[in-house]
Amino acid sequence: MKFNNKNVTIHNDVKIGSNVEIGDNTTIYPNVIIGDNTIIANDCVIGEPINDYYRKRLEYVNPPTKIGSDSLIRSHTIIYCNSEFGNHLTTGHRVTIREKTIIGNHSSVGSYCDIQGDCVIGNYSRLHSYVNVGQKAKIGSFVFIYPYVTITNDLTPPSRPLKGVFIGDYTQIGTNSTLLSTSKINQSCLVAAGSIVFGEYENDSFISGNPAKRVGKLSKMPFFNDKGNRNYPWQKHFSEGLPWAEIGFEDWSKLQNDD
Amino acid sequence: MKFNNKNVTIHNDVKIGSNVEIGDNTTIYPNVIIGDNTIIANDCVIGEPINDYYRKRLEYVNPPTKIGSDSLIRSHTIIYCNSEFGNHLTTGHRVTIREKTIIGNHSSVGSYCDIQGDCVIGNYSRLHSYVNVGQKAKIGSFVFIYPYVTITNDLTPPSRPLKGVFIGDYTQIGTNSTLLSTSKINQSCLVAAGSIVFGEYENDSFISGNPAKRVGKLSKMPFFNDKGNRNYPWQKHFSEGLPWAEIGFEDWSKLQNDD
Amino acid sequence: MKFNNKNVTIHNDVKIGSNVEIGDNTTIYPNVIIGDNTIIANDCVIGEPINDYYRKRLEYVNPPTKIGSDSLIRSHTIIYCNSEFGNHLTTGHRVTIREKTIIGNHSSVGSYCDIQGDCVIGNYSRLHSYVNVGQKAKIGSFVFIYPYVTITNDLTPPSRPLKGVFIGDYTQIGTNSTLLSTSKINQSCLVAAGSIVFGEYENDSFISGNPAKRVGKLSKMPFFNDKGNRNYPWQKHFSEGLPWAEIGFEDWSKLQNDD
Numbered sequence: 001m002k003f004n005n006k007n008v009t010i011h012n013d014v015k016i017g018s019n020v021e022i023g024d025n026t027t028i029y030p031n032v033i034i035g036d037n038t039i040i041a042n043d044c045v046i047g048e049p050i051n052d053y054y055r056k057r058l059e060y061v062n063p064p065t066k067i068g069s070d071s072l073i074r075s076h077t078i079i080y081c082n083s084e085f086g087n088h089l090t091t092g093h094r095v096t097i098r099e100k101t102i103i104g105n106h107s108s109v110g111s112y113c114d115i116q117g118d119c120v121i122g123n124y125s126r127l128h129s130y131v132n133v134g135q136k137a138k139i140g141s142f143v144f145i146y147p148y149v150t151i152t153n154d155l156t157p158p159s160r161p162l163k164g165v166f167i168g169d170y171t172q173i174g175t176n177s178t179l180l181s182t183s184k185i186n187q188s189c190l191v192a193a194g195s196i197v198f199g200e201y202e203n204d205s206f207i208s209g210n211p212a213k214r215v216g217k218l219s220k221m222p223f224f225n226d227k228g229n230r231n232y233p234w235q236k237h238f239s240e241g242l243p244w245a246e247i248g249f250e251d252w253s254k255l256q257n258d259d
Numbered sequence: 260m261k262f263n264n265k266n267v268t269i270h271n272d273v274k275i276g277s278n279v280e281i282g283d284n285t286t287i288y289p290n291v292i293i294g295d296n297t298i299i300a301n302d303c304v305i306g307e308p309i310n311d312y313y314r315k316r317l318e319y320v321n322p323p324t325k326i327g328s329d330s331l332i333r334s335h336t337i338i339y340c341n342s343e344f345g346n347h348l349t350t351g352h353r354v355t356i357r358e359k360t361i362i363g364n365h366s367s368v369g370s371y372c373d374i375q376g377d378c379v380i381g382n383y384s385r386l387h388s389y390v391n392v393g394q395k396a397k398i399g400s401f402v403f404i405y406p407y408v409t410i411t412n413d414l415t416p417p418s419r420p421l422k423g424v425f426i427g428d429y430t431q432i433g434t435n436s437t438l439l440s441t442s443k444i445n446q447s448c449l450v451a452a453g454s455i456v457f458g459e460y461e462n463d464s465f466i467s468g469n470p471a472k473r474v475g476k477l478s479k480m481p482f483f484n485d486k487g488n489r490n491y492p493w494q495k496h497f498s499e500g501l502p503w504a505e506i507g508f509e510d511w512s513k514l515q516n517d518d
Numbered sequence: 519m520k521f522n523n524k525n526v527t528i529h530n531d532v533k534i535g536s537n538v539e540i541g542d543n544t545t546i547y548p549n550v551i552i553g554d555n556t557i558i559a560n561d562c563v564i565g566e567p568i569n570d571y572y573r574k575r576l577e578y579v580n581p582p583t584k585i586g587s588d589s590l591i592r593s594h595t596i597i598y599c600n601s602e603f604g605n606h607l608t609t610g611h612r613v614t615i616r617e618k619t620i621i622g623n624h625s626s627v628g629s630y631c632d633i634q635g636d637c638v639i640g641n642y643s644r645l646h647s648y649v650n651v652g653q654k655a656k657i658g659s660f661v662f663i664y665p666y667v668t669i670t671n672d673l674t675p676p677s678r679p680l681k682g683v684f685i686g687d688y689t690q691i692g693t694n695s696t697l698l699s700t701s702k703i704n705q706s707c708l709v710a711a712g713s714i715v716f717g718e719y720e721n722d723s724f725i726s727g728n729p730a731k732r733v734g735k736l737s738k739m740p741f742f743n744d745k746g747n748r749n750y751p752w753q754k755h756f757s758e759g760l761p762w763a764e765i766g767f768e769d770w771s772k773l774q775n776d777d
Binding site for chain 3 (some may be wrong): 007009011025027045048049053054062076078081098112114116130132133148150152155156157158159160161174178180194196210211
Binding site (some may be wrong): 009042071072092130172174175210223224258 | 268289291304308312314335337353373409412414418419420435437439453459469
């Protein structure tokens with residue numbers, strides 16, 4: 001229903017893989033590569049030109065943008081040029097992703113997210129709706145970030161240079177938290193909803209409050225899931241859409257270490 | 260000005276009442292029913308197909324969507340299929356409402372709201388801009404929710420099953436508050452701006468802080484309105500667009516009890 | 519690439535300056551004036567009609583809207599009628615600006631901002647993404663407001679009349695802060711991220727917490743920038759896009775006082 005080839009604009013120098021669908025009213029700017037089996041829904045913009053385009057039109061050349069295979073870009077998403085995405089990317093509606101963003105495989109970006117560019121997100125990470133990722137952020141793999149989290153880059157605004165936040169693999173950032181510039185949240189942590197986070201936190205930390213403190217080892221906290229088990233490390237209990245869905249996290253983990 | 264019948268796409272099996280207007284660039288997907296006197300402004304999507312559509316195109320049948328009468332859907336709103344809305348619904352711009360959402364009569368959903376589906380909202384409730392309603396939420400009638408409130412459904416993310424939040428009639432949720440999964444905020448409460456709410460709260464509570472506590476009976480708090488009266492219960496002082504506008508809350512209330 | 523004159527709708531009584539570009543799919547409603555050298559990108563709406571339009575179509579006359587010169591309105595921005603903007607305005611994507619908004623020269627409004635109208639913003643002020651400006655706000659010049667800040671107008675919701683917030687020149691409002699109705703934050707203050715602000719604060723205050731308190735004189739706080747200098751007053755160290763970029767803040771400031 002969305003794919004009637006109505007008002008689709010595909011510029012020059014666009015390479016589109018096999019079995020790709022492009023929705024109505026979508027525009028693909030020059031120098032975009034789209035992998036096989038990817039669906040770009042209606043009203044999207046892929047390869048949105050950067051600011052130079054507006055004021056230096058004649059000399060402007062759009063930098064390259066790469067969307068991987070097997071991806072689903074939902075409607076009204078704007079992806080700037082000069083970014084690179086792995087395979088199996090999913091977006092919600094009305095996402096904005098600025099230039100110089102690098103995202104790995106199997107990650108997702110929820111509706112209304114604003115990724116400000118010049119940042120890196122790993123594999124199998126999930127940004128829920130309205131996540132605001134500031135420049136210079138480095139986000140690992142299997143990181144889930146919940147709505148209204150803002151990842152900042154300036155401790156003494158306004159100042160330069162911008163300095164990003166680091167988030168380690170498997171870490172969960174609760175809704176409505178603010179991660180202040182230069183913070184380093186290592187692996188397998190949980191940041192409680194509404195925390196204002198600043199500083200460095202070791203692996204397996206439960207972090208909470210304003211200013212946020214390390215309450216203790218996350219794996220020792222009395223956080224039980226519906227089956228009555230300690231929920232953390234969460235990978236033991238949760239596998240929807242994750243690579244250990246078939247064999248469980250422990251076996252999968254061993255296979256990774258063997259590689 | 261918005262209704263030039265330009266680029267309007269209305270699919271098969273759409274039932275449109277009398278005196279309905281559909282704005283330019285709007286798409287109505289199959290199996291949508293729209294009540295009399297409703298206005299769908301420009302660039303809207305009504306009956307947006309769910310995920311199965313993208314990958315199982317041939318066998319896909321769009322579930323039914325019902326928009327009531329006398330509604331105003333402002334521009335750039337996306338309403339998924341498989342939802343049902345009462346009469347006199349109003350939306351702001353760029354709203355997203357996912358599948359399995361049920362909303363009563365005379366309610367409104369502000370600009371940029373993200374209603375994630377599988378939830379219920381009563382009558383005369385008002386969501387201001389950027390409210391994020393997680394799945395499984397049950398929101399009563401005459402509930403006003405202010406910007407950036409997030410209503411969550413997972414206490415130990417990520418885990419399953421999702422468990423929603425309950426909000427009783429006449430309750431007000433202040434801006435930028437987070438309501439944690441399983442919280443039950445009963446009738447006629449006020450949650451202060453920026454609270455992180457967890458637990459059950461009796462009727463007529465003033466709730467504030469992180470973690471939020473019941474400060475006391477809301478109707479006894481020294482919250483005065485511009486006329487010098489205690490503002491709560493607010494229904495005694497505020498009637499804009501509400502069914503007691505003509506006769507006052509007390510008389511209206513008696514009539515309800517008589518029915 | 520964006521300016522192919524495709525699906526552009528320009529109504530009657532629109533005055534467009536010289537060297538203006540209008541992007542594809544953009545609609546300009548009646549009674550809009552656009553200054554010289556301004557770029558309105560694709561999929562924008564300028565002069566969006568107010569509510570009366572929907573229900574009183576025949577007698578409706580669109581109030582005037584003025585966009586200044588040398589402005590850049592990025593794609594998918596909706597600007598209501600009955601507003602007035604100075605020169606060199608910049609917007610992000612998907613901004614919404616309601617009626618009766620007045621913005622000075624050289625200011626910017628980031629992606630997803632929701633300006634609810636009936637408010638004033640000065641010169642050289644910058645709203646980052648997702649800032650929510652309630653009605654009756656008065657925001658000075660050189661004010662920078664970071665993501666998810668919400669500026670409210672009702673202390674005892676719901677009640678009337680709405681009462682706005684005042685923000686003085688040079689003040690910085692950290693991300694995810696809530697400014698409660700009637701607050702007055704004077705000049706050259708810094709509100710820390712995540713603060714819930716209520717009350718009046720003198721010039722040069724550092725304000726933090728929930729409820730927010732004045733911690734002390736901002737210019738005496740140990741906030742150092744990358745060069746090891748106290749960062750506040752920030753005007754001494756930061757001049758990107760600001761009128762003192764060439765001669766420094768002190769000399770520029772003297773010239774202002776001489777005028």
